[in-house]
Amino acid sequence: MSTRSVPVSAYRIVAGILTFVLAVPGTILYLASYFWGAWLLAGACAAYLADRVLELGRPAFFSLVRSALRRSAMPAIGIVAALLLGAAIMLATGYNPLSSYKALFYGGLVRGWSVSVLNATPLLFTGLAVAFAFQGGFFNIGAQGQYFIGVMTATWIGLALKLPGIVEIPLIFVAAAFVGAATNAIPAILKVKTGAHEVVTTMMFAYAISTLSPVFIRAFGGDPSHSMHPYASDTLPEAAWLPTFKSFLPEANYRLHIGIILAIACAVLVRFILRSTSLGFKVRAVGNNPMAAKTQGISIPRITAASLLISGALAAAAGATQVLGLDHRMYQDLGAGYGWNGISIALLARNNPIAIIFTSLLWGLLDSGGRYMAMTTRTPNSIIEIVKSIILFLLLAEMLYQRIGLSLRAAFSRLRRGSDARTGIEKEIGS
Amino acid sequence: MKVSGAVPPVLETRGVTKRFGRIVANHDISIRLEKGEIIALLGENGAGKSTLMNVLFGLYRPSSGSILIDGEEVSFASPREAIAKGLGMVHQHFMLVPTLTVTQNIILGDEPVILGHVLYRAARRRVVELSERYGLHVDPDARLEDLSVGLQQRVEILKALYREARVLILDEPTAVLTPLEVEELFSVLRRLAEGGTSIIIITHKLEEVMSLSSRVYVLRRGELVGERRTSETDAAELANFMVGRDVVLSVERGEAVAAPEPILRLEAVSVRGARGIPALRGLSLGVGPGEILGIAGVEGNGQAELCDLVVGLARPDSGRIVFHGRDISALSLKRRMEAGIGYVPQDRRGSGLVLPFSVEENLALGSCEGPPLCRRGFLDFRALRENALRLMEDYDIRGAGPEVSVSTLSGGNQQKVILAREFSRKPDFLLVAQPTRGLDVGAIEYVYRRILQLKAGGTAILLISMELEEIFALSDRIAVLHGGELAFEAPTSRTNEIEVGEHMIRGRTDRRAS
């Protein structure tokens, strides 16, 4: 009896604190290649699950777990199927899929884990950028351009101002976000005023910005006659570099910077904005049914602008993080593909900011593992691009699963009791 | 099943059942159609009439049962096969391509071609010839979107005749027609029947059944509940069949308090419609507190524009809208909402609700700016939940919890969500458009009761409906919108359905007389 008198909420508070206390260092340690951090993460998971059990009660919790498992079955099947298809392609073109995949996962998860994390950092930002626009019903296909804008802004301010890092770094982030948002202001205005589709306008901006980037690099010390390729701007002063994990975890890779922590924090923030703020609520309402949103007094132009501007800011933050954390200068052409990959990551995560943390890490590890694979097995790492698009394709083709499921079920029932006139999903016509 | 005579019926169904997953849309339905006969298929919305027709037309395959044509069992895999067997269908929502010409629409799918090249001249000749033979006159070169609804329907019928249909199925053919057009349609159909075409008309309107068909089948909840010769029955009996009990739609209206000053006034408002054509012309009207003004009229006479104008989705080209003595013509929809204007839109799923959102989120739509549901830009989840639970209780919203997506609710419950949201803001003025379209009788009664309750609380209500019955059941005053003008206005007690119907067709009789 006495144990019952302790209110459940007290246990829940303990579990909540425990989750947080274990998850934060666990994540940091794991990301910094201290793989024993996984134990802390496992502990955090256990504490979190315990909290959920206390919150929901056992039956509700287990039904939730079941539905979560069922939901994650499809992505898992999709990823495995995509890897198998990729293997088939490798076999057909004369490469050994087994050793290639071994190298891919060894390289991505163990050997080059820090590179995976480095790759995932800008992807997480661009993924969030694309997802935020998607939530409002817009397709920011030109995140690439805003990424470059972020790179340029960071390079420019980093080279122009000589301030202490504690001031300069936040300043650069704010400026990059601002300029990135401003870049998207033109597509937003065109969308609102003329109805020009953002797919065309943001894409054209992206091409224009990439095309112009050499001009910028030359203006900041880049020398095309120099043998170095790709050519690059001058290097930023060290004061403007993002701190590295090595400064507090000596065994971490020397290049690994805290950008990934910023990115994860940003994902949590975006989730909070979308779920818990009035702005996010309105963005989602417009994304799901603009007409109903409009009829309820939500300003479509304002929400269009908000979601495209925030999207631009997030994509520019990706560029700033890359310059301040890893490159410390602007390279020509480097970072091409962060925009497109951001689209993949957002789609794969179904625009859920928390899921984007994981999909960007998946993409990051496929990239770094792919490079390791190309180095050690001579399998071209562009096979990874193919595998990635197959994953996307399979995960978005829900219909495919329904079809397969239906035909399997039909086959079963036919086996069981002769033919059954099942015609599949029929849509009500007319009314 | 008795086989009557030597000539088998043109069309017959035997025990047709159609299931969608677990829902049974049609259960064991057997009907029969003789040559040159007009039969009616009567039933409420959702009784399964359209499903049955789509089964007949090859768009759906029956789960069990069989279809016979001329006594021969058939199975249609697609509409093409149904067409080949002589079936023609006039859908409720026209299956016409607005940007194509009349000729193109008629021949689409069955074009006279040589090597893929359409012989438009020959096609046009056939269309002209057909329309003359059946007296269905229509310009073969007109673009479809430039035609009136009545003419568009004519094109639909011509489409079927072009394919030499022996059986013509018309789904709710009168829903969008003016009474005059209805008469014309009926005489065309009678002529076709005399020429040997068999016709099925699907409807929920009793008068049409009585005036047109020789036999009638009544459907209720997917089942056939009765078959009668029209000459041997009357409207009351059919209504009973249809609803399963006596229809009681007469709600106690209560007396309107004669208000000295209207809360909302339209003063000589004009606006252009989608294609630049004047949609409202110098419209003036006013609604006072505790009063319901019903706007009757055939669809497409300016109702949509009137809604947009009053709630603030559009601005008038001239004239002004006055609310509480203040000109609000330039105010945004949001400001008008804040000032106390509520809106129950006609298109529930299109502009009333965000379907993937939960009930509680839909109830919070439009209140996501400030307290009580929102504080300093953050949603208050507890307040959201409490708000939802309270409103679900008050408005008897059933079928799901507050966290469940509204898309899973029935039409009636979805409408209740909208009513709850709008009514709970305690508007001074409410615009209600087609509040009961597609609802079952129980839900209709409930919606009427709530609207009258709101009125009793002193809200001024503008009701827009294409159903005269609804207008008469609720309104204190009735106005008729015709061609964007106010054709008629009178207190309900001093007019009747005949007079209002007259104005719906003819517009302003005083001007026409002069």
Place this chain on the structure above:
Amino acid sequence: MSGFAAVLLAPQLLEATIRLSTPVTFAALAAVVCERSGITNIAMEGIMLVGAFFSAYVGWLTGNPWIGLLGGLVAGAAFSLLFAWATVSLHINHVVAGAIMNILAFGLTRYLMMVCYGRQGTSEAVPLTLDHYRLRVPLLSNIPYLGSAVFNQTPLVYLSLISVAALAWTFARTRFGLSLTASGEHPMALETLGRSVYRVRYQAVLLSGLLCGLAGAFLSIENSNSFTEGMTNGRGFIALAANIAGGWQPVGVFLASLFFGLVDAAQLRAQSIGLIHLPSEIFLVFPYIATIVAVAGLVRKSRPPAAVGKDFNVEGGGD
């Protein structure tokens, strides 16, 4: 200033305009066919890229650019069928499916570069390009100014002009054109008349794949002699804009493509004769800016097909 006018009026500029607009014309026609049937196709960039690769590869293997062209057509068609399957049969959102197809195309061509040539970047040069078959139309090419520009062109340039006329005729006069229009304006109407919307849309996407294949072949084996990764450079999206600016009509779209060709030709010429001393990149941006301006300026002028980009789902009837 007179120098500037001379640049703009030179027959070379007109010649270059027509030549440079060719890939955009093909792709824009592909967009017209797709969108008129109700499919939004942003995968054209990728389909073009795949077409360009296979044209160059097959052309290099066989030494015959015509067989290379055939390779590009087949590859474009095959790749577009995948897109049709995704959008029509699997009901994936058109824009999303298009984005995935583009990603796949970039990855696939990069991979195939390694598989087929063992290197990245630019492929081996084809021994013979279609440019070799430049055709001077007798008599017509003697027309002053116009003649040398229009009637002394390479095969695919002529084919693009023929395609414009053929498609205009298709939409105006043929059963296929009528079905396409109906499928994009009111698919259910077409379905209830017994013609399968799925089939019409598959045909439309397939045709657009062939057109994109031609556009790709033009880039790799007519206008140049090899395939370069990412060589389409946003032309698929420019074509999308040309389609909007041209009002979903073959002839209008052709004029819009000519405009983009003109911008491209003008920037190349301005660059080459060095009239204005600016970094060359500034000129390269012109087509992109022109696209934005064209889309923003002309988008309201015409009406897109009513059902474009919307999924059509009917089971029980149709396929």
